[in-house]
Amino acid sequence: MALDHRIAWQGRPSHLFWDISNLGLSHRRCNLDARRQRTGQTKVLSYDARRSAQLGMPFSTATHRLRKQYLFALVQRLGLDRCYRCPDKIHTVEEMSIDHKRDWLYVSVALFWDQANIAFSHHRCNSANVRMEYKIQRGRLGGAANASKRIKKGPAGSSWCFTHQAFLPVEEFAPDRQRWNTLSNECRACRRRRRSPESNPPLAF
Numbered sequence: 001m002a003l004d005h006r007i008a009w010q011g012r013p014s015h016l017f018w019d020i021s022n023l024g025l026s027h028r029r030c031n032l033d034a035r036r037q038r039t040g041q042t043k044v045l046s047y048d049a050r051r052s053a054q055l056g057m058p059f060s061t062a063t064h065r066l067r068k069q070y071l072f073a074l075v076q077r078l079g080l081d082r083c084y085r086c087p088d089k090i091h092t093v094e095e096m097s098i099d100h101k102r103d104w105l106y107v108s109v110a111l112f113w114d115q116a117n118i119a120f121s122h123h124r125c126n127s128a129n130v131r132m133e134y135k136i137q138r139g140r141l142g143g144a145a146n147a148s149k150r151i152k153k154g155p156a157g158s159s160w161c162f163t164h165q166a167f168l169p170v171e172e173f174a175p176d177r178q179r180w181n182t183l184s185n186e187c188r189a190c191r192r193r194r195r196s197p198e199s200n201p202p203l204a205f
Contacts, residue, residue, distance in 0.1 A: 002028040003067055014054055018066065020073050069093050075120055085125035085182045086175050097126045101170070102157050111156075129182055159183045163190035 004026040009016035016022055051059045072093040075081050081090045090096045099121040104111035111117050152160040154167030161168050163186045173183040174191070184191065 002026055002030075003063075003070060004030075010051060010054065014056075017055060017062065018069070020070060023066075023070055068096075072096050080120055083125055084119035084121045085129060086122065086177050088122070090120060090122060095122050095124075096120055097123045099126045099129075107156050125177065125182070128177070160185070161187045161190060163187070163194070 002025070004024050005016065006022050006024055007016055009022075048059050052062075055062045072081075072090075075090075075096065081096075082088070083090055084099050084101065097120070099119045100111065101117050101119050102111055104117070152167075154160060157170055158167040159170050159173050159181060160166075161173075168187050170183060172187040172189065174188055175182055176184045179185060186194075
């Protein structure tokens with residue numbers, strides 16, 4: 001698969017390169033053949049310098065940015081632009097990052113490639129989670145001796161509910177950016193039960 005331009009941009013205004021509506025998907029072989037026909041060259045890489053000069057930056061850098069912009073446009077179109085780590089929307093492509101729902105490091109390489117384990121989040125939320133996970137692995141939360149006492153680490157894909165006093169699937173917890181794993185300390189069912197009128201009857205005076 002290759003990201004392709006419907007209208008050739010070389011030798012034309014550079015905005016055609018960045019125009020999302022001018023993009024489509026094609027086979028790499030079809031994309032390569034079309035570029036060879038337009039340039040009359042057999043070696044596409046021979047004109048990289050001209051492409052870089054027209055774009056004002058290395059062609060590889062521009063291609064990386066364009067791919068991310070196209071991905072962000074698809075994310076918005078599919079309604080996937082809400083941060084996995086917090087309840088806020090991702091408003092710009094600069095804020096967006098690809099995130100893993102379950103940490104794969106020290107767990108399983110398969111989790112890194114599992115598309116069902118992929119979500120989108122703000123850079124700041126993703127970075128905060130990575131830093132916290134690093135501290136946990138290094139035993140830096142209150143010292144290595146106290147880390148295991150302060151944090152309850154269960155099976156992968158689970159979190160501790162202090163009301164249930166048990167590990168439950170992470171899908172049952174609301175986000176909480178203030179906690180080490182960015183999840184609430186109680187599941188949604190317990191929180192609803194605790195906040196229901198039956199659990200909080202009005203005081204009698």
